[in-house]
Amino acid sequence: MHPFAYLRASGVEDALDAGHRGGRYIAGGTTLVDLMRQTVERPGALVDISGLPLREVTGTSQGGLRIGALVLMAEAAAHTAVRSAYPVIAQALEQSASPQLRNMATVGGNIMQRPRCPYFRDVTAACNRREPGSGCSARHGFNRSHAILGASDHCAAAHPSDLAVALAALDAVVCLAGPDESRNVPLADFLLRPGDTPHREQDIRTGELITAVEIPAHPQPLKSGYLKVRDRQSYAFALASAAVALHLRDGVVGQARVAAGGVGTVPWRLPAVERHLIGERPSRRLWKEAAARAAEGARPLRHNRFKTELLKRTVERQLHTVGGGT
Amino acid sequence: MKPQPNAAVGAPLSRVEGRLKVTGRARYAADHQPEDAVHAVVVAGDVALGRVTGIDTRAALSQPGVLRVISHLNEPDLAYGGVARSEPERVFQDDRIRSFGQPVAVVVAETLEGAQHAASLVKTHYDAQRPMTDLTYEPGGAEPETYARGDAEAALRASAVRLDMTYRLERTHHNAMEPHATVALWDGGRLIVWDKTQAVLGTRNHLADVFGLPRDSVRVISPYVGGSFGSCLRSWQHVTLAALAARETRRPVKLMLTRRQTYFGTGFRPRYDYTLRLGSDRRGRLTGAVHEVRGETSRYQNFTEPVLVPGQMLYSVPHVEQTYRTVPLDINTPTNMRGPGYATGVHVLECAMDELAHEVGVDPIDLRLRNEPDEDPSSRLPFSTRRLRECYRLGAEEFGWHRRNREPRSTHDGDWLIGTGMAAAVHDSGRAPCRARVRLDADGTALVEASTSDMGPGTYTSQTQIAADALGLVMRNVAFRLGDSTMPPAPVHGGSATMASVGSAVQDGCDRLRRDAVELAVADKASPLHGADVNDVVARGGRLHVRNVPARGESYGHLLTRNNLTHLEAVGSYAPGESRHARFAFGAVFAEVAVDRHLGLVRVRRMLGVYDVGRVINPLLAESQAVGGMVGGIGAALLEHTVTDHRDGRVVNADLADYLLPVNADVPDLRAVYLSGEDRDADPIGAKGLGEVVLVGVAPALANAVFHATGRRVRHLPITLETLL
The missing domain is CATH 3.30.365.10 (Aldehyde oxidase/xanthine dehydrogenase, molybdopterin binding domain)
Structure with missing residues (x-):
């Protein structure tokens, strides 16, 4: 670990000021400290934001839900409003990491997670994300965990977050405070595909601070849920996952929101699947036909070819779990 | 002298150092x-x-x-x-x-x-x-290790049933x-x-x-x-x-x-490519077997382990030919890992037996019984004990084995395909020379020492139990110390040899000390035991007394104090004699798995191991060992794989987030049963050792259960979902 300065922010303004001067925000530290130990991250200064008043879950005036950036994963998963309105979020959180990590990690930190690519975490390997221009070891290396969607020649690391997949399905918005202005960015735009700048992972400016994540109002009732497929039953990253939220009206699908994890360089919305569902009656056949469209555009690598089929089956299973039908 | 009564040995006692460990006061190396x-x-x-x-x-x-x-x-x-x-x-x-x-x-x-x-x-x-680190592409180096009896190739040619199978087992690390x-x-x-x-x-x-x-x-x-697991x-x-x-x-x-x-x-269990050709008659009686094994080693050290042994002694096969070739690569040297050699050899053999059972249409247990030898087919020595038949019978009964529908892919539970599988387990009963020092103080407490270790099996506790009974003291008045090179010499703590070797030396030392005390007493005119027959005196609860006459006796403390002795001391020793028996621990492992028919996920539902390990000193510790062994076997079967990037030889998943070990959710309902009894031909304390055998046989039982669930035979470990999609 490289030496660093440490500042405990007394308020949001104080934090923004320190952030503007180049300090890295730290809350639960479950990703950042790990990466600092491996010298992947070498911040000169840490700004501890864990004491800031960003730890509430509240309703928005438009009928949506606002989750403060410093709400712990465990708290969000246990929150009544989250559980009743958006089971998909609670389930995604409960299938994330381990209880110990969920008791430390925050919602804001979760969507800022850095990739799990083993070469990214090994400072002796080439990695464009860690060291722009150094090359990508994963492309022709061991890439079982990598993305089949949204990759470029420069990077194919899968986005590691489960929560972000659920949030992406629900059109969540990231609320940012900055030294000059505050702005709201849809999560879909906030998380960036690697393209030829894989080191840019989020649309975030120097000194900007995530204050909350907002989920807009959705037509009710909304049935939703999250399925994570992984090698072991706990404490493992997704090989494929599916976040599904369905609004059924008069026996047909009125609104469908489907996103996949473990397969994309960012949480992957599946509009072709969603379109196929609208106006249709739930049935096993419908789910299968819709899920067949889940892997459109997939470009698998050597060790993750199985993900194309696994993705379709995961989406199909979760559509059936949430939507029912025979 | 007659044996002492057992008070501590055989009791399910908690670890004597447990409190130190759970309160963080046990000092490990870096502490x-x-x-x-x-x-x-x-x-x-x-x-x-x-x-x-x-x-x-x-x-x-x-x-x-x-x-x-x-x-x-x-x-x-x-x-x-x-x-x-x-x-x-x-x-x-x-x-x-x-x-x-x-x-x-x-x-x-x-x-x-x-x-x-x-x-x-x-x-x-x-x-x-550019390094060469991939076993697949290297021809192999030094002279192979070979074994042959009869003419296996000819036997295979003449066999009614022939199977030709190649298995691959990936490299795994101990990860203590x-x-x-x-x-x-x-x-x-x-x-x-x-x-x-x-x-x-x-x-x-x-x-x-x-x-x-x-x-x-x-x-x-x-x-x-x-x-440690060998690391x-x-x-x-x-x-x-x-x-x-x-x-x-x-x-x-x-x-x-x-x-x-x-x-x-540090080392690791090497990757193996293992081809086994098996011949049998139509009823499944084995006629011949040809084993061709390739395992990785480093360029600078030739590491071998007993991969071939199970193929020589587990079944009555008249014709066997084996070749075990190590392949030097630009890697660090492998080492022993729990059940070294046996875990690999038994996996292949026991999966192959399951394949043969399916091929000839025989229940897997019946197939094994038809090939059960009466003596060790390789050494021609009698087994000290071999109670596999009992393991099969009891295991089948406890597990409900015979309720299964033998047809693969015949049982469902919603989206889950349910399968059961079994396998035999075996490991040799290692033993080596050992000494132990025993000191009994006038305050009635004893200190026993040997330079062994306790990597988790409970050496501290089990040796205290042996010493307590042999000295006739209660557990809390006996301390066993280990882990210091100034203590009497003990063999390496591995190969399931500690219980037999250290235990026999502790037993001997305590017997000697007790005899010294008894001789002192019967010769002491002031002792109530004066003139008693030495062979008639027992020690119990810190007192020496005439058998069945508790009133005629005195405490160690009285005896020593009266004789102006601060303590008595003895050194026990154990040296294994020449072998007149083949000594192995055995087991039968049963597993039930569920496989998601669409997603390929394999989940263990329950496992049962039935073991023939001779005398069990502490059933609680033995059960812990078995559960740990099963967890290790589940890891090997379904999760563990040290991945090498052969472009530059780096291990890609060198951390516990990417090298997957089973977590609690992966290991439900694990049960172990030990056959009661002892093996007096194995060593003086009658224990065959159990630390290794409990890992052996787990992976093949699971792989066979996956076959039964799905109808898919996966000859590659670990079995991950992509193979089953």
Whole structure:
């Protein structure tokens, strides 16, 4: 670990000021400290934001839900409003990491997670994300965990977050405070595909601070849920996952929101699947036909070819779990 | 003398050191903190083959608190005599790189953080060559190990049923909870080392020979080991590095490997490619078997393990031919890992037996019974005990084996396909010479010592039980100490040999001491036991008394005090005699799995192991061992795989987030049953050893259950979902 300065922010303004001067925000530290130990991250200064008043879950005036950036994963998963309105979020959180990590990690930190690519975490390997221009070891290396969607020649690391997949399905918005202005960015735009700048992972400016994540109002009732497929039953990253939220009206699908994890360089919305569902009656056949469209555009690598089929089956299973039908 | 009554032995007692462990007061290697200790951090090379052309230490040395950076450039003077003479991996003696992650320098600093940071600033330059690390593409080196009886090829040609199967088992690492650590302190010409080790004396001898010291000038202390599974049966380079760094800086030095470094700096269970051709008659009676085994090893050391043994003795096969070839690669040397050799050999054999059972349409247990030998077919010796038939019968009954529909893919539970599988397990009953010192004080407490270890099986507890019964003391009045090279010599703590070897020496020492006490009493006119028959006196609850006449006797304390003795002392010993028996521990493992028919997920539902291990000293510890063995076997079957990037030889998943071990959710409902009894032909205490056999047989039972669930035969470990989609 490289030496660093440490500042405990007394308020949001104080934090923004320190952030503007180049300090890295730290809350639960479950990703950042790990990466600092491996010298992947070498911040000169840490700004501890864990004491800031960003730890509430509240309703928005438009009928949506606002989750403060410093709400712990465990708290969000246990929150009544989250559980009743958006089971998909609670389930995604409960299938994330381990209880110990969920008791430390925050919602804001979760969507800022850095990739799990083993070469990214090994400072002796080439990695464009860690060291722009150094090359990508994963492309022709061991890439079982990598993305089949949204990759470029420069990077194919899968986005590691489960929560972000659920949030992406629900059109969540990231609320940012900055030294000059505050702005709201849809999560879909906030998380960036690697393209030829894989080191840019989020649309975030120097000194900007995530204050909350907002989920807009959705037509009710909304049935939703999250399925994570992984090698072991706990404490493992997704090989494929599916976040599904369905609004059924008069026996047909009125609104469908489907996103996949473990397969994309960012949480992957599946509009072709969603379109196929609208106006249709739930049935096993419908789910299968819709899920067949889940892997459109997939470009698998050597060790993750199985993900194309696994993705379709995961989406199909979760559509059936949430939507029912025979 | 007649045997003592058993009060402690056989009782399910909790670990005597349990409280120390759960309250954090048990001091593991790295918990030792000599005054003035400084910290050493290894700089690991990041090429697998070549030469070091330069090491830039300027940035590291400019950091505050950094004392030294030591590398081959310092030309450290190490003797490498004695047992270390043939050792090719000599620490910092040349510029050669033999495997990825090899230590190229060690940084010593006042603080751990300072040493870590400075280590990350050391810049190394190499003249690197492309390494060969993939077993698939190398022909193999030295003369293979072979075995033959009869004419297996001819037998196969004449067989009504022939199977030809190739299995692949990936490399796995021990991943004990405690990482390897060494604390080294020089006191003049003497070296004291606190080390995580299963070989207290082996480590002492190694260090003495590396540093050119008399053996009694080195003391190795290792009171607690936080799991090991074979990973510290030998001293790896970091042990020498710690002692070297302490010598060069003239300060006590603490060196811990990081989790990542344990993947490069210690051994592992090697990858195997194993082809087995099996012949039988139509009823499944084996006629011949041809085994062709290829396993990885390093270029500088030929590591072999008993992979071939199960194929020689588990079944009555008249014609057997075996070839075991090691393939030297640009990797570090593999080592023993729980159930070494057997875990691999039994996996292949037991999966193959399941394939044969399916082929000839026979129940897998019936097939095994049809091939059960009456004596060891390889040595022609009788088995000391072999109670596999009982294991099968009891296991089948407890597990409900015969309720299964033999047809694969015939049982469902929603989206889950349900399957059951079984396998035999075997491991040899290792034993070796051992001594133990026993001291009984006038206050009625005893201290027993041997330089063994306790990496988790419960040596502290089981030896205390043996000593307590042999001395006739209650458990709390007996202390067993281990893990110090100044104690009487004990064999390495491995190979399921500790219980039999150390236990027999402890038993002998305590028997001797008790006899001395009895002889003292019967000759002592002031003793109530005066004139009693020596063979008629027993010890119980700290008292010696005439058998069945508790009133006629006295306490050890009275006896010693009256005779002006502060204590009695005896040294016990055990030396295995010539073998007139083949000694093996056996087991039968049963497993039920569920496989998601669409997603390919394999989930263990329940497992049962039934074991024939001779006498069980402590059923609670034995059950813990079995559950741990099953967890290890589940890992091997479904999760564990050290992945190498063959482009440069690096291990890609060198951490516990990417190298997957089972978590609690993966290991429900594991049950172990031990056949009661003892094996007096195995050793004086009748124990066959159980630490290894409980891991053997788990993976094939699971693989066979996966076949039964899905109808898919996966001949590759670990079995991951992509194979089953």
